[in-house]
Amino acid sequence: MNTQTKTLFIPKFATLMQWVQSHRVFASVLLLSVFPWLTPNQSVAINVLIYGLYALGFNLLFGYMGMLSFGHAAFLGVGAYTAGILIAQYHLQWWIAIPSAMAVSSVVALVMGLLAIRTRGIYFAMVTLALSQCVYFLVYQFPASGGENGLRGVNVPEVVLPGLTLDLLNPTVKYYFFLVFVALALWVVSRILASPFGGVVEAVRENEARTRACGFDVERTKLLTFVLSGAFCGLAGALNAIHLSSVPIETLHYETSGLVVMICLLGGMGSFLGPFVGAALFLMIQDVFSIWTEHWQLYVGIIFIIFVLFFPKGVWGTILEKLNVH
């Protein structure tokens, strides 16, 4: 391609990207709608949806507010176990279980937030880590959770809506059912970020002291963001429980907390689509490589290193930057 066509081509692409950024919810949902047809198989696609949602919740706190937490597995896990226990043991319907999961994880986030907000930086990360390990411990000991064996029996074979029955054993149907929740979550997050509250959140990230000086209640903002973040992660957890029909105890482990940090960094924090891009990349790289070779961890590690050295804003963030879109 000679330089002439290059300069003609890029602006068109850039305007497309600009449109994407201003209609981000619609664009994201559109992309996610065709996503299953782009991936090797549906189950990985569903995992990308779920982990993308998890990362979206986390990104609210990490990317937009600038607070690194190493304890978000607690919200994912509590959401999963709540939904799981309500479905498997109390035989309640999904439309009770899922909102309950979000409610419970919000409460857990409130408690954790109240305790953790007073710390900053790496110490904040460590407090969240410590608290989520305590949650892990408590749930592990709680008999209804199944302990090490995990919680089985979260069977939702079909979803009965007025006039329509969805067979959730069909992976494509399951994907689109979950997509509805993810789309709703994306819309809500977009509304939050576009609202005055969203402005305060980003202001706190840029300069906390100045924001406080402007008269905003920084502590309340932090706490509210923490709770919202927890709610979305709880939703992701509930969906995961239904997807796998079980809840493994590893969902609450700090490795799961670490995973979402990596996904956000890989995809690009502080950007709207970044979490999903990161989730897609991470899961698909792992998946594809582990079929190829048993030494997939070596290649995943090398790719990580390459991304960190050469794509500092994460993949999606770098793409946006290169096209000068904000």
Add this chain to the structure above:
Amino acid sequence: MNIIRKWAHAFCAAASLSTSVAYAQIPPIKIGLPVPLTGPYGAEAKDQVKNAELAVKEFNDAGGLNGRKAELLVRDDKLNPGEAATRALELIEKDKANFIVGGLSAATQLAINNVTKQRKVIYISISQSDVINESSDFSRYTFHEALNPHMTTQAVGHYAFKKGMRIAFLTADYAYGQEMTRGFTRVAKEMGAEVVGELKHPLGSSDYSTFLPRLQALKPDILVFNNFGRDNQVSIKQATDFGMKKSMKFVTPIMTYTSRLAAGPHVYEGVVGGTSYFWSIEDKTASAKTFNDQYKASNDGVYPSDYGSMAYSAVKSLLAAVKTAGTADTEKVADALASLKYDTYKGQQYYRACDHQSVQSVLIIESNSKEARNPADVFKVLQVVSGSEKLLRECTELGFK
């Protein structure tokens, strides 16, 4: 968008390249094998893959199902139940697997089982768990080829305990350990031995120095190590370093070939344990000799291991059921498997009706102290406890009517 699509295409192509080519007309009988190729049980998992491949090869070489061959689809579940469930979903939905064999921990097999039973796919699990026999997890399509903690403890306990002995437990605080302790406690009660204490340690501990002095203070005759793999190696090593072998006998429910190799003869010297298989039973058991020879022939003279051979047996008996049923149709194979009597590598086995637990022998072994001339000579078989339903829990106890 372009970039993403390009990447997606690349991934698609890569992934489709890696799945096996289907035979021209009839699709092969596909058996999914999710095992933890990465992680602490990587060695056992690799063994299981080799053994399963042997079983498939034997089936295909003998003509398959009227010419229709079997194919093994190996997947890495990373010893994570969430991953295992995802792999199971993939195998069923994308790869159209007919059957699934696998799972090398209780949590992963239960997660896989939850997926397979909902979708009416036969699943044979090949690692220890008491829970998979119980009515809440059971289904018509669930089969358990491996030993379960109850059988293991009944056999080992009856061998090692005597009336009046003092027994202490070092238990890993998760299902495996707890189930083993429960089983051993039952045997001790039956035999009139006294349980003087139990200490639980978190799964994956690397330092037992905090537990060992307390155990020593209990002055037991037998110290039972109810843990597995690395935990087993490290705890026995440290207890040996603390000089505890001088005053008590070490017993462990499952002593694996890989653990013995990893920790060495000094650590396991004098330890008595149980296992599902050791190659030396070939002198008394014809099927063991055939199996050993076949395995050695395709694996440079290496003998098959305990966990590995379970995979062989599971796949071989599954394919035998397919042959008996004359079809790969799940319902017919499930019926055939449930009523199958098979002798794949260690003598007579069959699945008990109420819980599909494979009734089989348990071997009592002791570790050889000297570095053997042949690395395969690591154990000595002390006793073969023959398979019988007496080793299992009552169906009613498991929740079945």
Add this chain to the structure above:
Amino acid sequence: MDGITAQLLGLQIFTGLALGAIYVLLAVGLSLIFGMLTVVNFAHGAFFMVGAYAGYSLYQIFPNFWICLIGVPVITGAIGLLVERFLVRPLYGRGIDYPLLLTFGLAYVMVELVRMGYGKQGLPFDTPAALQDSVDVFVGQFPAYRIFVIVVTAIILVGLWFFIEKTSFGLIIRAGARDPSIVRILGIDITKVWLIVFGLGTGIAGLAGVLSAPLQGITPEMGGSVLIISFVVTVVGGMGSLVGAVIAGLLVGVVESLAVLFFPEGAKVSMFVIMALVLLVKPQGLFGRSGLMS
């Protein structure tokens, strides 16, 4: 709960100190790296593991444990130097997240390379013959090797204290931790200092690895479990404080040890409870300086 005598308690405390010694070594290395470079080294556990494997290989060549003890920190320190120079240095100025992610990926790579080179199973590592017995420590019999570990840790700490407090290079390190730009203005190449500190930190981690090899054998995964403990101890002590690392390490070791006596299920979570409590009361850790990487 019967039979908890003063003797058992004493023995358990002693065990906790021995456990804590390894934690201290790890935390000291991590604290040095974080305090000086503000790099969160997620590969610290991997260096620990590589140290153990390096010890194994060295032992095959020179069957002398003392040579291994000296050789291993040199090896892991050298690897650390290379890592800092080529992988970590490009990331300075980008914020705390990037070295974190890089070292995370690096850990994956290091673990897998070791798996490929030495096998997945793990290898045995026997306690050196001279230290195999148990010694009477007033409260009971105690393995000699564990006492040796406490002694080595103490020697390293003394050496490190001397190095940092009494030498001119140590002065530069202390100054650099407080204010790197001033140090630069004074004409000292701070990047060289960072290079050496990183190597020092990873060298100590490797030493901790080879010291714990006789206690638990070696596997490729041994770094993973130890990483989180290192972080907890470092944070409880206060990032960048060596005194804090020592006190926190011993504290965590002893509490874990005593927890086994009174509440065994909770032994592993006890360190997190400690961390939560300490950070809630002193948000920068026991000896951390406020403003340092907040």
